Structures are given as C-alpha cells and as structure tokens.
Amino acid sequence: MKRMKKQSENIRSQMSDAQRLSELRIVLMGYRAAGKSSTGNSILGREEFDLKASAQCVRRHGEVADRHITVIEAPGWWMNEPVEESPELLKQEIVLSVSLCPPGAHAVLLIIRVDIGFKETERKALQGHLDLLGERVWNHTIVLFTCGDSLLDTSIEKHIESEGEDLQWLLDKCGNRYHVLNNQNRSDDTQIKELLEKIEETVTQNNGCHFEIDRKILQETDGRKKMKEQIDKLREDIRSLTMSGDDGSDSCSLGSSAYGSFRSRSGSDSIFGSSRSRDSSHTSYVSGAIKKHNSMDLIPPNCEWILIYFVLFLFFYFEIFQYTLVSF
Incomplete structure (x- = not known):
C-alpha cells in the first residue's frame, strides 16, 4: 500500500x-x-x-x-x-x-x-x-x-x-x-x-x-444495434398483421415488402458478385408462392405464416452475411 x-x-x-x-x-x-x-x-x-x-x-x-x-x-x-x-x-x-x-x-x-x-x-x-x-x-x-x-x-x-x-x-x-x-x-x-x-x-x-475506443468495436456494436432495430420493426409489422384480419392480403404485402428490403440491401455486385441468377430464382419462388396464394387460394390459412417466415429468413440471412463481409 x-x-x-x-x-x-x-x-x-x-x-x-x-x-x-x-x-x-x-x-x-x-x-x-x-x-x-x-x-x-x-x-x-x-x-x-x-x-x-x-x-x-x-x-x-x-x-x-x-x-x-x-x-x-x-x-x-x-x-x-x-x-x-x-x-x-x-x-x-x-x-x-x-x-x-x-x-x-x-x-x-x-x-x-x-x-x-x-x-x-x-x-x-x-x-x-x-x-x-x-x-x-x-x-x-x-x-x-x-x-x-x-x-x-x-x-x-x-x-x-x-x-x-x-x-x-x-x-x-x-x-x-x-x-x-x-x-x-x-x-x-x-x-x-x-x-x-x-x-x-x-x-x-x-x-x-x-x-x-477501437473503431472496429464501435462499428460492430452499431451494426448489431441497427440489426436489432430492423428485427423489432418487422416484429411490429407482424404484430400489426395479426390484428388486421385473416384475408391474407396484408400478409402478402408484408412478405413482398420484407423481401424487397432484403433484396435492395443485398443485391449489390460488390458484395455478392454474380449472384443475380440466385437472386432471380428467389424472386421467382417468392412471387410464385404469393400468386398462388392470391389467385388460386391453394395455401391453407395457417401457411401464410410459413411464407412470411421464409421471406424474413432470407432477409436476415443476407443481412448477417453482408454485415460479416463488411466487418472483415
């Protein structure tokens, strides 16, 4: 002492x-x-x-x-x-x-x-x-x-x-x-x-x-914070959807919106290179599923959530992938 x-x-x-x-x-x-x-x-x-x-x-x-x-x-x-x-x-x-x-x-x-x-x-x-x-x-x-x-x-x-x-x-x-x-x-x-x-x-x-503080620590923290804000927003959208009715129209709108968001943020050639064909196949799959739901009504009511979660999965998958590349 x-x-x-x-x-x-x-x-x-x-x-x-x-x-x-x-x-x-x-x-x-x-x-x-x-x-x-x-x-x-x-x-x-x-x-x-x-x-x-x-x-x-x-x-x-x-x-x-x-x-x-x-x-x-x-x-x-x-x-x-x-x-x-x-x-x-x-x-x-x-x-x-x-x-x-x-x-x-x-x-x-x-x-x-x-x-x-x-x-x-x-x-x-x-x-x-x-x-x-x-x-x-x-x-x-x-x-x-x-x-x-x-x-x-x-x-x-x-x-x-x-x-x-x-x-x-x-x-x-x-x-x-x-x-x-x-x-x-x-x-x-x-x-x-x-x-x-x-x-x-x-x-x-x-x-x-x-x-x-190390700039990399701040960037990683800021990235996680922004990602959490996006997750919270999508959760709120889903919560609003459950209160808007069971006609399925809002769910398809939400799915299209979420997918559009992930595509606009992850479709850059500088990040994904020649991934346009893969992006196009995802677009065809999702839009085809939505068309079937709207026009032919072949998807049971509960399956609309499968479509939503699938689109959200794609969104967050590419968000995380993009963030990982930026970090390195």
Whole structure:
C-alpha cells in the first residue's frame, strides 16, 4: 500500500499548472446501485442525474474548479451477472458511452461501493463488462469507492488489504489508481478537487492522451444495434398483421415488402458478385408462392405464416452475411 501512495505522490509532484486541463471528460461505470448517479451529482455539485436506473446513457455538463466537465453515466449491470447474461442493449450502451464525449474520455471511473464485499463473482462480472471496451480502457480507469463514510476510522489501504486478492487484482489492473468519495458530504469540495487532480494524473500517465475506443468495436456494436432495430420493426409489422384480419392480403404485402428490403440491401455486385441468377430464382419462388396464394387460394390459412417466415429468413440471412463481409 505504501508503494501505491508513493506512486501517486510522484506523479502529482511532476505536474505543473501548465498541465492542468481546462476540460475534463469523464465516464461513470459500475454495477447497479453502486452510486454512479450520486457520484455524477457530487462531481457537478448539483442534482443533474436521476437516481432511478436508466437503460440508456445520460450526459451532463458543468463548470467545476475552473474546468468544463462532461460526465457520461453508463447504465449498470447486475452485480453478480456475467456479461454473457446481460441484455444486448446494456452492452451496446456501455460501448457507446465512451463515444458520447468526443474525441474521447480522459478517464473511466469504475464505481464500487466500499461497504459491500468484492469477491470473485463481482470481479468477473466487472471485468467482463469493462472488457467490452477493449484492453486499452484499463490504462484510463480509476477505481472510485463510494460510501466512504462507512469506513469510519479505517483507512482505504487497510480496507483493500482486508478484501483480498480480487480487489487487489482490480487495482493492479487499473495501475493502482483509486479514490474514495463520501457522497453524503456534498459540502466537502476537497474530495472532488482531489478526484479531478487524479484524473489529470491519469492523463499524464497516458502521455496526455485520452481513451479512444477501437473503431472496429464501435462499428460492430452499431451494426448489431441497427440489426436489432430492423428485427423489432418487422416484429411490429407482424404484430400489426395479426390484428388486421385473416384475408391474407396484408400478409402478402408484408412478405413482398420484407423481401424487397432484403433484396435492395443485398443485391449489390460488390458484395455478392454474380449472384443475380440466385437472386432471380428467389424472386421467382417468392412471387410464385404469393400468386398462388392470391389467385388460386391453394395455401391453407395457417401457411401464410410459413411464407412470411421464409421471406424474413432470407432477409436476415443476407443481412448477417453482408454485415460479416463488411466487418472483415
């Protein structure tokens, strides 16, 4: 623990007034109920963040200690929940959070409650969610302990020692950068000023650079988000169809619309080469099935859903294939 204190003191002694930043961009991350919103309010000195959980990122601005501060709060995960079990929307928001303060965040504050034990399950969940941002994010991360008043007369160093190897692993991963915050004592400006100084120390450690997420990670996340929006829209179309009647006319219209959408997005020679003959055969098959349904009424009522799902299958198959090619 003495080594951790010494490292922080050495960095602070190297900083001059010329290295103070007039602008700081901060991203708050952590599990649910860790104190992210309260931390954002403490940093800005006013009630800017709603204490209720949000499914999307929240961005706020303010002037603090002669600096323009931008704070992004990312939605939190359940404390013991592995990243594999987290909703896709949550993971997308975590990735997109660091892009909401261009050109990049000066620091990611990893919020942990000091009054709750930090063991292997919490460590694995935290590691998995932060790894969504890539390995480089750890170079810009500071562990921020909230509920500092619960320590009473115990120093944070003694608390870290008592918690064991999982918390020590986390601190080592973050370059032993940490800070303690008492969110209940808003009148103490010292703790916020010291936090901002530690963020500037982190920038100094990174040679004056901010965190910039890998462009490929952003592209993949944006692609999955757009695909989900398309799926949701088609589901809504199908839901509307079930409420419009059983005459079959709307179902054929939907099938034609969905197929037209997938063809327009996937028929490019640059992606599929000489696939026009295959595209033409799909067109003949689908249009033939629709004509039979309309004119000869040979398809039983329940089979109209087979036609719809077949068209949707073609649509998503080529969507995924196209996205895979673009990613590479």
